[in-house]
Amino acid sequence: MVGSSQVPLLLRAARGEKLDRPPVWMMRQAGRYMKAYRDLREKYPSFRERSEIPEVAVEVSLQPWRAFRPDGVILFSDIVTPLPGMGIGMDIAEGKGPIIDNPIRTQAQVDALRTLEPDESLPFIRTILQALRDEVKNESTVLGFVGAPWTLAAYAVEGKGSKTYSVIKNMAFTEPALLHDFLGKLADSIAIYVRHQIDCGAQVVQMFDSWAGQLSPQDYETFALPYQKRVFEQVRQTHPETPLILLISGSAGLLERMKMAEPDIISVDWTVDMADARRRLGADMKVQGNLDPGVLYGSHSFIRDRILDTIRKAGHQGHILNLGHGVLKDTPEDNVRFFFETAKQADELLAVHA
Ligand code: CP3
Numbered sequence: 001m002v003g004s005s006q007v008p009l010l011l012r013a014a015r016g017e018k019l020d021r022p023p024v025w026m027m028r029q030a031g032r033y034m035k036a037y038r039d040l041r042e043k044y045p046s047f048r049e050r051s052e053i054p055e056v057a058v059e060v061s062l063q064p065w066r067a068f069r070p071d072g073v074i075l076f077s078d079i080v081t082p083l084p085g086m087g088i089g090m091d092i093a094e095g096k097g098p099i100i101d102n103p104i105r106t107q108a109q110v111d112a113l114r115t116l117e118p119d120e121s122l123p124f125i126r127t128i129l130q131a132l133r134d135e136v137k138n139e140s141t142v143l144g145f146v147g148a149p150w151t152l153a154a155y156a157v158e159g160k161g162s163k164t165y166s167v168i169k170n171m172a173f174t175e176p177a178l179l180h181d182f183l184g185k186l187a188d189s190i191a192i193y194v195r196h197q198i199d200c201g202a203q204v205v206q207m208f209d210s211w212a213g214q215l216s217p218q219d220y221e222t223f224a225l226p227y228q229k230r231v232f233e234q235v236r237q238t239h240p241e242t243p244l245i246l247l248i249s250g251s252a253g254l255l256e257r258m259k260m261a262e263p264d265i266i267s268v269d270w271t272v273d274m275a276d277a278r279r280r281l282g283a284d285m286k287v288q289g290n291l292d293p294g295v296l297y298g299s300h301s302f303i304r305d306r307i308l309d310t311i312r313k314a315g316h317q318g319h320i321l322n323l324g325h326g327v328l329k330d331t332p333e334d335n336v337r338f339f340f341e342t343a344k345q346a347d348e349l350l351a352v353h354a
Helices: 007-015 035-043 047-052 054-070 107-111 121-134 149-158 165-173 176-200 218-236 254-261 274-281 293-297 300-314 333-344 346-352
Strands: 072-074 089-092 095-101 142-146 204-208 242-248 265-268 284-292 320-323
Touching: 007 142, 007 204, 007 320, 035 054, 047 054, 047 089, 047 204, 054 072, 054 333, 072 095, 095 149, 107 176, 121 142, 142 149, 142 176, 149 165, 149 176, 149 218, 165 176, 165 218, 176 204, 176 218, 204 218, 204 333, 218 242, 218 254, 254 265, 254 274, 265 274, 274 284, 274 300, 293 300, 293 320, 293 333, 300 320, 300 333, 300 346, 333 346
Parallel strands: 072 142, 142 204, 204 242, 242 265, 265 284, 284 320
Antiparallel strands: 089 095
């Protein structure tokens, strides 16, 4: 065990090793459901301060690590964080999410964009990721993350979150060349950003294409898939060893097509049964996720049963236990603690509850 224990569990799962139990972490495991986070938010009311002042971002990233010892520690940041470095001004509004200063609507705006230079525009990323690696050592895996081109374009073009994606779909279907030009530029900068996060210490990187599930399959193949693929290909040219995870919200209708982007791991949500996801993706695709974040409102025995059900269906190989999306902000903190504790005892519990 001594040799293999040098490599943290999540990284071993991402490399396809068979394990005694799947590693466990949560999306949005740092955030509003934690009292420690709400307390710190009073001192640093702006999201950009919390995520861009290195000491504060490190502290927030480590709050769940100290409380629950998850197998993955994710950088506290946001998918829109790199946009100002490309020339797209933004802020993250309390309770609303990203707000873009001048939404991208014209070719002149796309022409004026800059290629991301992470050490110049995001100097805090290097400090934060290095500090996280120093702190968790090989007891946990440090995850980086980025938004995918389609989802970042959706924010940049709409100007904010949307229910209908009317503005970007209007652009997609009336001025496709303009949108493709923008998506290509985003892909190249995102690939640079992923490589940078890996150079700074990220051991696994997750790409969020949160809003790609809003596209029909044929439009997914036109506007989302090629650019996901472009990012992954560019990253693999220089960093072939780093596992890359792909997440789409509401992805049940897209699973086979997600595989065409060639991620190492697919994060599935609760709109698909894990056994079906396994069958549809095939034995060679690693999986993560699947539990409805709402499960954490349930009783301890309910939470335990759902964890065991997911593990039975996904197995102990090529499986990272996670929610299908971020933990909800009014989730009882004690249920999050129970989730991690139970997940770590999964091998014994599965034997008892067989
Ligand atoms: O998982 C983690 O712990 C890392 C933190 C993280 C944040 N945003 C912090 C955050 C991650 C991985 C993200 C990614 C992100 N940001 C996505 C992709 C994941 C997804 O949700 O599909 C998206 C779409 C965004 C854009 C965004 N930023 C939204 C929709 C919001 C929430 C608005 C709200 O208030 O409900 C934000 C703000 C944000 N980013 C918060 C957090 C913890 C909430 C504000 C806060 O806690 O102060």
